[in-house]
Amino acid sequence: MKKLKLLVLAVLPIPAFFFSLVIGQFDIPPLTVYEIFFTKLFNPLISSPWPPAYEVVVWNIRLPRVLLALLVGASLSVSGTALQGLFRNPLVSPYILGLSWGANFGVALSLLIPLPFSPQFMAFSFGLLAVFLAYSIAKVRGETPVISLVLAGVIVSAFFTALQYIAKFFLDPQALQGLVYWMMGGFYLAHWDDVMVTCIPIIFSVVMLSLMSWRINVLSMGDAEAKMMGLNTELNKVVIIVLATVMAAVAVSVVGTIGWVGLIIPHLVRMAVGPDHRKLIPLSATVGAAFLLVADDLARSITTYELPVGILTTLSGVPFFVYLLKKTKGRSWS
Amino acid sequence: MKRFKLQGKSSAAVATVSLVVAVVVIAVAVYMLWPAKPAECRFELQASLDKPYYRVGDEVSLSIVIRNLNDTATTQTVEVKVDNEVVYSEDVEIPASGSKTVAVGFKAEKPSTITVTVGEDSTTLSLEVVRCVTDFWGRDIEIPYNVERVVVLAEYEIVYALGAWDKVVGVSKYAYTNPVMCALKDINISEVPSPGSSWSLNVEELLALDPQVVLIYGFSGRTAETVEQLENLGIKCVVLELNSLDDIYRLIRLYGQIFGKEDRAEELIQIMNQTLDMIRERTANIPYDERPKVIHTWSKKLKVTGNMGVINDLIELAGGVNPASELEGKYVTVSIEQIIEWDPDVIIIWGIAKYGVEDIMNDTQWQTISAVVNGRVYKYPRGICTWSPEVVVLALKFAKWIHPELFSDVNVQEVADQLFMEVYGIPSPFEWEP
Numbered sequence: 205m206k207k208l209k210l211l212v213l214a215v216l217p218i219p220a221f222f223f224s225l226v227i228g229q230f231d232i233p234p235l236t237v238y239e240i241f242f243t244k245l246f247n248p249l250i251s252s253p254w255p256p257a258y259e260v261v262v263w264n265i266r267l268p269r270v271l272l273a274l275l276v277g278a279s280l281s282v283s284g285t286a287l288q289g290l291f292r293n294p295l296v297s298p299y300i301l302g303l304s305w306g307a308n309f310g311v312a313l314s315l316l317i318p319l320p321f322s323p324q325f326m327a328f329s330f331g332l333l334a335v336f337l338a339y340s341i342a343k344v345r346g347e348t349p350v351i352s353l354v355l356a357g358v359i360v361s362a363f364f365t366a367l368q369y370i371a372k373f374f375l376d377p378q379a380l381q382g383l384v385y386w387m388m389g390g391f392y393l394a395h396w397d398d399v400m401v402t403c404i405p406i407i408f409s410v411v412m413l414s415l416m417s418w419r420i421n422v423l424s425m426g427d428a429e430a431k432m433m434g435l436n437t438e439l440n441k442v443v444i445i446v447l448a449t450v451m452a453a454v455a456v457s458v459v460g461t462i463g464w465v466g467l468i469i470p471h472l473v474r475m476a477v478g479p480d481h482r483k484l485i486p487l488s489a490t491v492g493a494a495f496l497l498v499a500d501d502l503a504r505s506i507t508t509y510e511l512p513v514g515i516l517t518t519l520s521g522v523p524f525f526v527y528l529l530k531k532t533k534g535r536s537w538s
Numbered sequence: 539m540k541r542f543k544l545q546g547k548s549s550a551a552v553a554t555v556s557l558v559v560a561v562v563v564i565a566v567a568v569y570m571l572w573p574a575k576p577a578e579c580r581f582e583l584q585a586s587l588d589k590p591y592y593r594v595g596d597e598v599s600l601s602i603v604i605r606n607l608n609d610t611a612t613t614q615t616v617e618v619k620v621d622n623e624v625v626y627s628e629d630v631e632i633p634a635s636g637s638k639t640v641a642v643g644f645k646a647e648k649p650s651t652i653t654v655t656v657g658e659d660s661t662t663l664s665l666e667v668v669r670c671v672t673d674f675w676g677r678d679i680e681i682p683y684n685v686e687r688v689v690v691l692a693e694y695e696i697v698y699a700l701g702a703w704d705k706v707v708g709v710s711k712y713a714y715t716n717p718v719m720c721a722l723k724d725i726n727i728s729e730v731p732s733p734g735s736s737w738s739l740n741v742e743e744l745l746a747l748d749p750q751v752v753l754i755y756g757f758s759g760r761t762a763e764t765v766e767q768l769e770n771l772g773i774k775c776v777v778l779e780l781n782s783l784d785d786i787y788r789l790i791r792l793y794g795q796i797f798g799k800e801d802r803a804e805e806l807i808q809i810m811n812q813t814l815d816m817i818r819e820r821t822a823n824i825p826y827d828e829r830p831k832v833i834h835t836w837s838k839k840l841k842v843t844g845n846m847g848v849i850n851d852l853i854e855l856a857g858g859v860n861p862a863s864e865l866e867g868k869y870v871t872v873s874i875e876q877i878i879e880w881d882p883d884v885i886i887i888w889g890i891a892k893y894g895v896e897d898i899m900n901d902t903q904w905q906t907i908s909a910v911v912n913g914r915v916y917k918y919p920r921g922i923c924t925w926s927p928e929v930v931v932l933a934l935k936f937a938k939w940i941h942p943e944l945f946s947d948v949n950v951q952e953v954a955d956q957l958f959m960e961v962y963g964i965p966s967p968f969e970w971e972p
Contacts, residue, residue, distance in 0.1 A: 215948060230875035257906040264902045265874050375710065377757070378735050383836050385871070392840055395903065412678050508864075509873045510840065 213476065213487045216494040217274055224270045227501045228259045229508070237262055244338030269394035273500045273513075274459070274493040276391075277465060278408045279455040281492025283448040284466030285473070285484050286413050289420040290444055291350045297466040298364045298452035301353070301445070302360030304461040308454065309364045311386050312371035323386070324401075328457035334360050335449045339442075348441060349427070354440025389460035391500050398458045409451035410489050416444060417481040424481070461501065462514040464521030465496055472530055555782045564774070579608060581614075581632075581662050587655045591666035592646035593680065598645075604630070604656050605637040613711065614657045616970045620665065621650040630656075649683050671795050672787075674756060674779040679795050681751050681774045681796060688796070694718060695926050696790055699806055699961045701796035708747040710735045717921040718928070721967035739764055749773055751796065780925050781868070783851040786810075789925065805926050809960050813930040813953060814855070817937045820944045821857030830883035830940055832858035833838040836869055837891055839898060843871040848924045856937035857944075858884065873904050884910040884940055887917035914939070919968035927961045928954070928968075935970060 225241060226234040236254065240262045243250060252259050285297040291300070299305075310330030314323040321329075342348045342356035399457060411483040413420075419440050422430045430437045452466065470484070477483045496513070499520065503513040561748040592598055602616060611634045618626035626642045652663045668680045686907025688763055689708035690697050695718045703725060711732045713719050719727040733744035736755035744752065752768060754761060756779040765775040776796065780789060787807055787866045832853045834843040843849045843860065847868040850890070853860045861880040862870060883896060885907070895915045916939050923931055931954040938945040954966035 225928075228875045229873050230879045255906075257881075260903060260906045261875055261878060264905075295640055376735075379837070381869070385838075392871065393838070395901075504873055508872065508876065510873050 209380060210477065210483065210487070213473070214490050215344070216490050217497065219387050219492040221274065224273075224501050225262070225266055227505050228261065228266055229537070230257070232258050232261060241267070261511040265394075265398065268399045268530045269391050269500070270497060271399045272394040272533045273391055275402050275406045276398065276455040276459050276462065277400075277469075277496025278410055278489040279451045279492075280462065280466040281409050281469035281473075281488040282413055282485055283452040285470040285481070285488040286420055287443055287466075288470050289424040289481050289484070290426055290441060290448075291354060292426065293350065293354060293490045294471065295467075296354070297464070298448060299361075299461070299463075299466070301338040301357040301449065302334035302364060303331045303449060303452055304456060305364035305368065307331035308383075308461060309334075309371065309457045310389055311376065311385055312368050315383055316371050316375055319512075323492040324457045328453050330364075331453040331456055332449060334364055334405045337363075339445065343372075347427070347438065355414040367484045385512060386460045386513075389462035389517075390503065390510065390512040391459055392504070394459075402454050402458050405454045407450050409447045410485075412447050413444070414482075414485045414489075416440070416447075417485045420444065420481040420485070424479075436516035437479075440444075458526045460495070460512070460514065464525075465492055465517050468521045468524055469495055472524075475528075479509075540590075547948055552773070561684055561860070580638065581656060583654065583656055583659050585652070585661050587652075587661055587663060592667055593670040593781050594646060594648070594683070596646045598646045600642040600652065600654075600663075602640040602642065602654055602656070604632055604636055604640070606632040606635060609634050610837070613656075616653055617655045619653040619655070620644065620645075622653075637868050649740060662822055669795060671776060671792055671800075673776045673792070674785070675777045677690040677777070679776055680734070680823050681776075684798070685750050685796060687747070687749045688749075689733065689744060690754045691739070691745055691752065691754045693753075693789060693923075693925055694792050694807075695722055695923065695962070698722060698725070700790075700797055700802050701792075702793075705797060706730065707749055707882065708733055708744065716923070718926070718962060719969045721897060721964055722962060723964060726907060732929070734873045736761065737960070739757075744768070744773075747773065750936060751776060751814070753778065753796075755779065755791075780848065781846050781856070783848055783929070786848065786925055786929060787928075792928070806961060809957060810930045812925050813934055813957065816948075817855060817857075817933055820839065821855070821937060821941065824857050824941075829857055829859045831861050831880060832856075832884040832886060832936075832940055833860065833862055833877065833880065833882040834886045834888065835891065836888045839893060839901070840874060841869050841871045842877075844868060852924075852929070852933045852936050853886075854939075855933055856940050857942040858936070877904075878907060879910050883908050886939065887915070889918045889920040891917070909971055919970065928966075931957055931966070931968075931970065 226237050233434060236258065238258055240254060243252070244259070244263050280298055287298060287300065288294060288296045307330055309325040310326035311323045314321065314326040319326065334378070338353065338356040338360040340347065341359060342352040344352065372383065375383065419435065421439060422433055422435050423437060428439050428531070455512045469488055473484055473488045473491050496517065499516045503511045503516050551772070564695060573838040584603040586601055588601070592698045600618065604616070606612065611631060613629050613631045614629055616626070616630045625644045630638055630640055636817045646665060646667045650665045652665050654661050658760070665676040666681050669683055670678055670680050672678055678747060683780070685705055687707045688705050690706050691710040694709045694713050695716065697703060709730045709732050711729070712733065712735055713727055713730070731747060733747060734740045737758045751774045753776050753832065754765070756777040765777060770773050776792070778789060780786065790806050792804050794800045834849045834853065835841060835851060836843070842862045844867040845863040845864040850860050850863055852879065861882060862872070887893070887895065887898070892931060895917050898904050898915050899910055909915050918935055932952065934948065934953055935950050938948060938950060950970040951966070954968065954970050958964055
């Protein structure tokens with residue numbers, strides 16, 4: 205029974221994937237969608253008997269969007285799971301070390317000043333810069349106690365928030381609207397290019413963190429205990445933070461700051477399979493991927509307009525979190 | 539003894555007394571017999587207005603009270619002049635020792651001096667007149683008749699086109715980068731102070747400019763708050779919110795009213811109509827189902843113009859159909875699948891957008907769309923304002939893009955240069971024909 209549960213969670217993205225391919229404004233019969241998908245997949249050079257628009261919609265529009273949602277969902281959830289384990293703090297998400305606000309500022313800056321870099325690159329580098337700053341602030345005598353890391357994250361977030369408001373002040377309304385849209389996060393601009401850029405760092409980080417998951421188990425017992433067990437706590441912490449941050453930064457730089465996925469999915473999976481990170485990390489990847497994909501399906505189908513998916517993840521995340529708090533009376537961490 | 543003494547002593551005194559009596563008698567006689575004093579001088583004149591000030595076009599009610607101090611009735615000419623123009627002149631009979639009230643009504647046109655003359659008596663009053671304009675929020679706003687200090691946070695170029703630039707004491711910060719403002723020869727826009735923009739206004743700096751009137755956009759959610767704050771400080775705010783082509787006419791007329799340049803405003807509208815009528819003539823009869831589908835994209839490729847705004851009107855006017863007009867709003871973000879479903883024949887890109895024609899032509903997701911297949915993706919010049927007279931040039935450019943066969947004889951650059959010459963006195967600062 206337990207094995208079955210694990211299996212179901214592990215293969216969750218597959219039905220989500222096939223379901224999502226048929227969702228969209230443009231009307232194509234579901235079977236044709238699968239026909240196009242499999243034909244293109246196994247036989248890419250065949251000249252298609254379908255209208256060219258069909259092929260573009262399935263292969264160039266829906267597929268990259270679906271894949272990107274899967275990648276970003278996996279990235280944010282795994283990053284959240286790893287950081288929550290590391291910080292032994294259930295409130296941690298990939299954004300705790302200032303990543304999202306750094307990235308937001310990067311985008312605002314790129315809209316404000318004409319720079320030779322793309323907004324994506326600016327988001328990525330400022331996200332990393334924010335985390336690096338937080339880490340440097342928290343570092344005392346070669347160690348980074350969890351509490352100072354969390355506080356440093358708060359400080360850095362506040363700093364970049366202020367910088368971002370300055371940038372916002374000077375932005376004209378049109379650009380400002382663009383920034384707000386970016387901050388809410390969404391997949392509506394998904395291209396194959398985005399999938400190509402994100403897939404390598406995200407898959408690499410997910411694999412690496414899965415391999416390191418036993419170390420997270422040890423670290424989650426506390427610095428002193430981990431040291432006693434012979435683990436180089438500082439090195440492991442840095443590697444885990446770097447992996448978790450880079451994968452989240454890659455995701456954020458492409459689709460904007462999609463909130464709450466990195467917070468609720470780790471909780472959800474932990475409730476289902478327990479606190480062992482060897483199961484937690486890979487299952488967060490699959491569940492997170494499926495969750496974000498379905499959320500994006502909703503975002504693009506409930507209205508003719510494109511809703512930013514960040515709104516949906518946050519809206520669905522809040523009641524879930526309230527329920528979690530009430531049910532566990534704040535003792536969800538074990 | 540005493541009596542004698544008196545008699546004896548008093549011959550000189552008697553003479554003196556008699557002389558005095560005689561003088562008095564003569565004086566009384568002269569007074570009685572003197573011809574009556576001319577009646578003209580024997581009036582009391584009071585004139586008053588029914589309101590402390592009037593709006594242009596208001597009916598002024600002037601009441602004149604004439605009190606006759608004579609005991610005979612008389613007929614007098616009552617004349618009222620407004621700035622030396624006679625508005626009332628009647629003979630009025632005034633009863634003896636009584637008073638007569640004369641009511642005079644006329645239209646208030648501008649601040650003037652009223653002179654009331656009755657016979658040879660006269661009095662003057664000053665007539666205070668303000669302009670009343672209705673802004674885009676439907677509010678009636680009273681502004682000084684002769685505005686001298688105006689901060690223009692919206693459509694400053696129209697103020698220039700009206701010939702009222704000497705009244706401008708501050709502009710929006712966006713004026714500094716506006717291509718039209720920068721191209722003007724006789725003003726240096728960067729020397730005009732700016733208190734910010736309609737979206738972020740520094741109220742203190744605005745107050746330092748000491749404006750009588752502020753012209754501000756109403757698009758920001760916080761405009762109402764700002765307006766209330768300024769009006770509490772005695773600064774009149776005219777709020778502008780343009781959502782259609784007709785609103786541009788309304789704006790030009792409103793500005794004409796504010797600056798007292800109504801005639802020039804009508805002239806600008808005439809200039810605009812010349813081009814618009816030419817476009818209408820050629821496109822009006824195209825049946826609806828033969829019109830090409832045209833979408834207009836904003837700052838993002840997927841942000842399109844919905845059923846609101848000037849651009850949507852321009853597409854219609856230019857003989858196109860905007861498939862996105864089924865969606866509510868000025869800026870609507872849609873999915874790429876939606877655009878493929880619409881399959882527009884022409885795609886027009888916002889001039890300020892950071893992406894260009896190539897970005898759409900080379901996008902794999904757009905490659906099946908008719909406009910891309912036929913190479914009918916266009917972008918208009920950066921910085922062209924859609925809420926100014928030059929919008930008609932944009933309309934013409936749209937029309938030529940949408941119906942090249944109907945407008946092959948039209949050189950947009952020439953039309954633009956002529957229009958800019960007539961409106962701003964400079965050739966078009968934008969390139970229209972590549």
